[in-house]
Amino acid sequence: MLDVVNLTHTYGSGPDAHQALGGIDLSVSEGELVCVVGPSGCGKSTLLRSIAGLVRPTGGEVRINGKPVTTTPDDLAVVFQDYSRSLFPWMTIRDNVALPLRRRGLDRTARRAAAAEALAAVGLESAAAKYPWQLSGGMQQRVAIARALAYRPSLLLMDEPFGSVDAQTREDLEDLVLAVRGHHRMTIVLITHDIDESVYVGDRVVVLTRAPAVVAADLRVDLPAPRDQTGTRELPAFVHLRAEVSRLVRGKPELSMTPSHTSKE
Amino acid sequence: MTNTAAGGARRALTLAGRLWMVPVVVAAWEIAARAAESVYFPPPSAILARLRELWFSGPASRLFLSDAALADFLPSLGRMFGGWALACLGGIALGVAIGRSRTLAGFVDPLVEFGRAIPPPTLIPLFVVLFKADTRMMVATIVYGVIWPVLVNSVDGARYVDRLHIETARVFGLSRTVRLFRVILPAAAPKIFAGLRLSLSLALILMVVAELAGSATSGIGYELLYTQQNFDLPGMWGTIVLLGVLGFLLNSSFLVVERRTLSWHRGAGRTGTTDRSN
Numbered sequence: 001m002l003d004v005v006n007l008t009h010t011y012g013s014g015p016d017a018h019q020a021l022g023g024i025d026l027s028v029s030e031g032e033l034v035c036v037v038g039p040s041g042c043g044k045s046t047l048l049r050s051i052a053g054l055v056r057p058t059g060g061e062v063r064i065n066g067k068p069v070t071t072t073p074d075d076l077a078v079v080f081q082d083y084s085r086s087l088f089p090w091m092t093i094r095d096n097v098a099l100p101l102r103r104r105g106l107d108r109t110a111r112r113a114a115a116a117e118a119l120a121a122v123g124l125e126s127a128a129a130k131y132p133w134q135l136s137g138g139m140q141q142r143v144a145i146a147r148a149l150a151y152r153p154s155l156l157l158m159d160e161p162f163g164s165v166d167a168q169t170r171e172d173l174e175d176l177v178l179a180v181r182g183h184h185r186m187t188i189v190l191i192t193h194d195i196d197e198s199v200y201v202g203d204r205v206v207v208l209t210r211a212p213a214v215v216a217a218d219l220r221v222d223l224p225a226p227r228d229q230t231g232t233r234e235l236p237a238f239v240h241l242r243a244e245v246s247r248l249v250r251g252k253p254e255l256s257m258t259p260s261h262t263s264k265e
Numbered sequence: 266m267t268n269t270a271a272g273g274a275r276r277a278l279t280l281a282g283r284l285w286m287v288p289v290v291v292a293a294w295e296i297a298a299r300a301a302e303s304v305y306f307p308p309p310s311a312i313l314a315r316l317r318e319l320w321f322s323g324p325a326s327r328l329f330l331s332d333a334a335l336a337d338f339l340p341s342l343g344r345m346f347g348g349w350a351l352a353c354l355g356g357i358a359l360g361v362a363i364g365r366s367r368t369l370a371g372f373v374d375p376l377v378e379f380g381r382a383i384p385p386p387t388l389i390p391l392f393v394v395l396f397k398a399d400t401r402m403m404v405a406t407i408v409y410g411v412i413w414p415v416l417v418n419s420v421d422g423a424r425y426v427d428r429l430h431i432e433t434a435r436v437f438g439l440s441r442t443v444r445l446f447r448v449i450l451p452a453a454a455p456k457i458f459a460g461l462r463l464s465l466s467l468a469l470i471l472m473v474v475a476e477l478a479g480s481a482t483s484g485i486g487y488e489l490l491y492t493q494q495n496f497d498l499p500g501m502w503g504t505i506v507l508l509g510v511l512g513f514l515l516n517s518s519f520l521v522v523e524r525r526t527l528s529w530h531r532g533a534g535r536t537g538t539t540d541r542s543n
Binding site for chain 2: 052053054072074076077078080082085086088089090091099100102103131132133134147151
């Protein structure tokens, strides 16, 4: 469904150039939920922005259903980490969710109905007439998820979606993602720096190295299907996997004297 | 009940606290002017009486406006609002275009800097040549004088729309029109409104300047010139007071509109959602 082929990206040029991506290869099949983790500043967001067509990568290719991505793809939605800047503060919650549906060729009534349905799916039907800044951070991020759901994308990208909310809300939102994913068949790529989260939510965990990032490991998560915040997290398989991912992410010392990247795969 | 009564009393007190200077100054002026007995400085009572006689002696059904008031106010306000509206439309359209296009900004920025540096009254002779000394010349003067704050603020507002707002619009494939009217303009609105308010007070000034210079045959500026030339000093002072009151009313009404339109901005600012610090 999604293919990333030898993707490289360099910001700037000359001596100040910063190579964020050093040749990423990644395939995601239909209906999969793939988590991408890596040390902070490793280029996770650049990868996501390249897939979304917001950044034109300096090398390599992103293909969605075989079609190379050149501008923002039709069938794609993004949930950004910074919900307060991604939601429009001058619009009500309902309008925020309904606005993108214009592209779906729906009339006003149909847009409102779809928005109401998506808001109900995230448990915010009663907040429809409020403004984003009247809601808590966790609620705002639920609105952003509702907006993505209403849009019915075949590919949903999430860029550290729960990075700015408290722990309790984070768990609720993780379960929300798992729940809505069950209802709407969509492919999800979730970027996170939280190792627990990547193992808990993902079907697969892709670990990136420090910048220039390459794929250090691509691990399948074999945990039983209805995941549970307490139950799943105490399974030996979960503990083992999170330790493995943790070693991969934190493995190398901050200022490594050893030359180049020693692959741990 | 007692709460609202107490609140009302407190508001009245605050208002009194803020306004007590006005009667004091007027009274002091009255006493000083009467003591001085100068023809050039009539006391406020004489000014108000003349003001009433000139413009506010009409029937109650017309808000006491006399025929002279209609003959003076309507053309003046027409020129002012006409010029202001044209400048707003042009300033916002051009400003947003410049703000969103680096290329256009590169070409136009030096011209804008040059244009806004020219004091508008100096162009009156040019406009007189172009349009004769009629309404078009006065409107042109007003437009030229008030377009700059709108233009510069619109450029600023449109240029610094939050990157994430723009990216969200791109990701969800909003069309150019939707992006302009639902994302860019609302995001730039706080800046644009600041420009509009500034230009509204400028419009009043330039309306008077244009009428003084354009040998208008009606209007508040004309009345100012006429009373002065006929040595009707209470009338002249009355016109000045009228202009002050008009400016105050314009600004207050604009603030009401601005507060309603930008209620989201104040709300978002209060809860700190527009805080970019994290």
